[in-house]
Amino acid sequence: MSGWVVSETDHEPLLGANVILRGTKTGGVTDEGGYYSIDKVKPGSYDVEFSLLGYGKLTIHGVEIGSGQDRKLTVNLREQPIVFPDVEVIEDRDSPEGLHQEVLPSVRRLKPRQIKTLPGAVEDVLRSLRAVPGVTARSDYSSQVFVRGGGPDQNLILDDGLVISSPYHVGGLISAFNPDVVEEIELIPGGFPARYGDRLSAVLEVKNREGSREGFELWNNTSIISTSAIVEGPLSGGRGSYIVTGRRTYYDLILNQIAEEDVAFPYFYDLHAKLAHDLGRADKLTLISYYSAEGFKYHQKRDEEDEIPEMWMDDLHHSGVYSLIWNHNPRPNLSLRSQYGYLFMKESFNMRGDLSLRGHVNGHRHSLNQNLIRIASPEHSLDLGWEFHHTEAEFWWEFVAPDSLKDELEPGQQSPFRPKQDDFSYDGSTNRFGIYASDRYRASERALLEYGLRFDYSDFVKEAVFSPRLNISYKIGPNTSLKGATGLFYQYPDYESFSEKGYFPETSKNSNLKVERAIHYLLGLEHYLSESWKVKTDFYLKDMSRLVVDYLDTSLVPVNEGEAVARGAELYIEKKKFDDDKLSGWLAYTLGYSKLKTPWNSYFYMTDQRHSLNLFGEYEVNDWLTFGLTWRYGSGFPYTEVVGVTPVLVLDTTGAVVDTSDWKPVWGATNGGRYPAYHRLDLRTTFSYNWLGLPWEAYIEIINAYNRKNVYTYTYNRRYTERDTIHELPLVPTFGFSVRF
Template identity: 30%
Template sequence: MWWVVALLVSCPLLAQQGTVVGVVRDTAGIPLSGVSIRVEPLGVGTVSRPGGEFRLELPAGSYRLEARLLGYEPGRVTVRVEAGKTQRVALRLRQRVISLQEVRVLGRQPVQLPEDTRPSLIAVEPRQVKYRAGAVEDVLRTLQALPGVLAVSDFSSQLVIRGSTPDQNLILIDGFEVFNPYRLYGLVSMYNPETVADIQLLTGGFPAQYGDRLSAVLDVTNRSGDRERPLRAHVAASIVNANTVLEGRLPFWEGSWLVSSRRTYYDLIAGPIVRALKLVEGDVALPNFGDLQLKLTLSPHRQHTVSFLTIANRDNTELTAGPERPRPDSISLFDESYNVLVGATWLWQPRPGVSARLLLSAYSNHGTSSFGGEGGSELVLGREDPTLEEFRRLRDSLQRRGLEVPQLFRVEGAGGFAFRRYGALWEATWEASPRQTLQWGIGVDWIRNELRLRLEIDPRLKALQASNPNIPRLPESYTVSVEYPRVGVYVQDRIRLTSALTLLPGLRWDYFGFLRRGVVSPRFSLSYALWSTTTLRAAWGLYFQSPGYEKLLDRQLFLDFTHPRARGLKPEAASHVVLGIERRFSPEWLLRLEGYSKRFWNLIVQERLPGTVWVTSLTPGEDPRKPESWTPPVPVPGDSLTVIPVNGATGEAYGVELLLQKFFTPELPVYGWVSYSLAWAYRQQNGIRYPFSYDRRHVVNLVLGWRISSRLELNVTWTYGTGFPWTEPLGIKPRIVVEQDSSGNPRARIDTDWRGVSFVVDRGGLENLNRGRLPDYHRLDLRVTTYTTWFGKQWSLYLDVVNLYNRANILAITYRVNPETLAIEPNPIRMLPILPTFGVTVQL
């Protein structure tokens, strides 16, 4: 019935409207996508698609179209629209040097077309990445302040989106998939804020174009080099890193080039300090990374554009604890990893309304590591922050008395990995009519994974692990090498039934060679323009994700996919239902309300098998500190985790998100957004339903920028979130160490030290998982930027303060048993304290 109503409402509008079809190119004739097209005096607009094309449905009359894109001079054209007719226009934009003091584009997001059916789409202006307070000029950290997006912690740039794990996000750069977009163990991402041109995040309900992920899509596009000048330089430096960008035009094929390089120097600054304090010995390389990016863009023919992208980076850490360190705990670590991406894109536009592109790529993420050390001094000694000198005095005292000397927990290990992907993707778009656009594509990837691991774990540490059945397991030795194909085919059809109603049905087929299974994913979305400034959007779809070793890094979970029982695995699956409404009150104000519901099934987890646990009981009335007060350990049935992967979990996530956004205008130079999210996320295993590890009920984000004057800018970010779930202790129990006797049979004993029985904290089983909550999280970040001109060059200087009021946010809580009182003492692990940084940027 509602279809009939929609048709009746829209028929009078059709008779009074006309169509404007256009294309935006630069002076070299290369199409420009992401160009903001504004219609004056209506105040509405659109954005050019890949290929530079755009379409507008406007009432009859005369209008001026204005095209704007960062790095280009505005283009304008006047057009007269006649009812029922189509007018064609062409715009040319001239490239120019961007002034550091120019802020007219700050806070201005591209307008999402009413006929764009994608809900949950958030497009971020690259300049917001650079100036958002507390984001350390990082793309992923900027996205963590958007509705529906959570940060794992202050130390990670991973994205948790609408109740899904980080491995369930598809990460793209220039259309190429990357497995590991993180640097410095997740502290920052691979995206260079100085070279990013477009950032689009789909937090749910994404179309059939994207596959092999359950949750969200992040699609980032790097810009091309400056085509107007032979050479242009941009240098930025802060107290932690340096960033250099060189770019210019090529003397042939209307081409351009861009080279960027980044390097952190934590190791150069902090390395001598920690050596002087004798915290480490020998050569040391604190966590550091360097990367190099190259992009070439060529237009050998008016219908053809070719681009080449290369990204290479290296992460490195080397350190060994020195003999004069303040604590008894020690570590020796070597870790080195590389990310290399080589890609080529060919865009072909034989005629208006028809385009195709071919993407070829090779990607490698590989590395090696070795580590060793001793730890657990607080658990062994039973008090907070023991010093190395205290430990030595205790050891000497016990030796003189002939008592057993306590030993710290020792762990050693080594490993390596290599995740490689070779891919080809062909996509085509055909505008069959003014009201119908077909898009289809086929992608083929060949994936090769290699992994090796060796661990030597202290038996007492194994006992601690065995005392908590919810701790994920690791093998002590593992080597694997697998390779397999992955194929994806999709088709989607954008249909404008009326000027107000647009449908996007789509169908996707994926073949996962790792599982030797194919799956079909239907998708559907629609948009309905209630008024010219108000759009309703909805989406439904099925989504599948294949397992793979390359996804385990994001999950921080080990699974043995070579186990015979893994042959029957099914791909993980989810369904999305999204409904939202968006209203643009004026060119500077936007309000969006969106609700979502997600269901998960066939989630892959470590199998929980019936096994044996060892228990002991206290003799009534006896001193629990004495070993003889406890009965000998006996085996009883109990569950334990294994590394065997099974489709053993389901889940659900649902919520409501509200976003109010203010765009920059000269009249009111304040921009940013405020958002609120109300969300629930759960998982279920073995018939037990429990909160998802990142279930955060309430989240408020306030992100504001204020252009105080032409020389001064202020940015503020404030985030509040209720606490993540946490597993609280139920009590204490003796630590039971299981060893093998001379016949190879297991033998259990109660672990003791010079004080008597050693105790561990009892966390319970699955029924107690995530039943508690960490304290609420909130943090205020501040950034002040000033602009000036020195020696004829444009400069900007900034001060960025993370956690301005020094809130002690809690990452986790460890527990130890007081050996005197046998009370459980919590030890909160805090996240970032107040942290000021400063930096400078200059354009040469």
């Protein structure tokens, strides 16, 4: 007997559901695609029981199985808490019972509904993470995330198991992940197990859903930024499924009609497809395809009064991901996952005028990975795997600017336009290999451990490293767990990670680059006050060394001279919906500290934020009306102040001064100043209704509801006699809707 177990709510496949033939010792467990298979069933009539934590139990009576027959049975399970005598609620990993099954400290998980309805996130996958503790963002204009003092280049981002770099649209304004196909996002802010390598700070894993196996579906989702169409349905009579989505900005199509001829507003479009098909009782193939394109064109006219030069800019970017996954589950206690992935990215940039810059980027990567999970006994679960990546990159920059303008750049600024940087090019390839083994060990009823060892090698720096990892969870009481983690973490310097932070060094000038290193120490206490209230505290320390920094901050020569420390404490209080509760939400507070030190300088990291507070609340008035709010507060980020100016002397051939009309700044201590505190209130109202016989959902959202003028940065006139403030987003009303056909 075989079949699938899916959610009644969204028809998503359910992993880990138990299927039992009552009155026998025969049964099975569903895999990632919700598929189960039970072999060697004697002919007869059975009552088949389906169950999964967090879902109501379902029993199908009188299921007839004939001799030689492969009986197909697919069921839908309804989300519903399961009540037991000793533990009132059992849902999933995020529950009192699941509390003692999760060994990772500080892990955060968000479901599609939370991503799409979080006020202020604009239905953006990465922006939704800003509401959880330990995650900061440098500005409203970027979807990049900084986790516990680490940079965005130090985050390992996985999309359906494949390593992804720079998953952004429109220069980082919007994340490339389509929320309409995301099944779950999981953030591990530190202390991650041996399966994950080549990053110093955090792991962000995005899991995309498969298409419906029940029937054809077509729906549309439209926001103020973009519109998307989703088509999904079954293949081969339910043995497989497909889902295809397309998304595009539309505001640019409207604004370009009234813009000047040589101006094109930033745009993007992307296409995503996922096909899954069962090859038999134990095998499934999944094919994933993703393609995106974006660009803009801009003309800045000369303004002599404000000393603004004339400039033309245009940019065109293409990227794609193709992946093939084979899942093999020959036995309930054994699963093997194999994956091949190909990624490419092309970009061309051109700027003309008083400044001249041309750039070209062409890169692609082949990746192979495989992992095997074997439940060896009730006490031991083994996780073994390996990965290989071959990356080729070619890019060049040509930059021409007056020396006076180059001198104005802030020391330590990560940019290809650094002093004395006129031209730059790179054409090369790198190979990286990693292998790991870990064991999840149930030492006792109270203690759960996961220990592992990882080996990595990269020919870019020709260095091999071993990374031991340890995670511990100890059950203090029925609803209380103490968790800790430590380990060594390494990250290889290469141009893929350099480009994430906009740093393009001359690696040829230093042939002795080494792998960067970090040690994590984490301790957390999690307690359920009741079925719906949870309190969690976390303490963390990241000690980083051998960081690649720019020699003397201005040379573009990379050296392993950086040392950094990031430490902090977090408090998280959550109110979950339970039974007929109408109110849910959380409060997250972070006390953080991050500082970078080199032999020639010491300064706070650009996202060092001493205090951060996030409040999220949602109130479900009835079946068709929901109100939500998010309020965020953060103490000021550091920046480098201008403390004076000095004239730029233009000399003739005799050494006499002929021009003193230009000025250059005198910079203070690196990141010695602080911007004012940031705070913002976002409001959202969501409506669910039926219209024209179709289910609709619409929302109205107000970003920065009380129009707080948060500071993004400061700019100066050419003589540095006046300072202007560039603000973050003002009050912005937005709207959107979705409809399922």
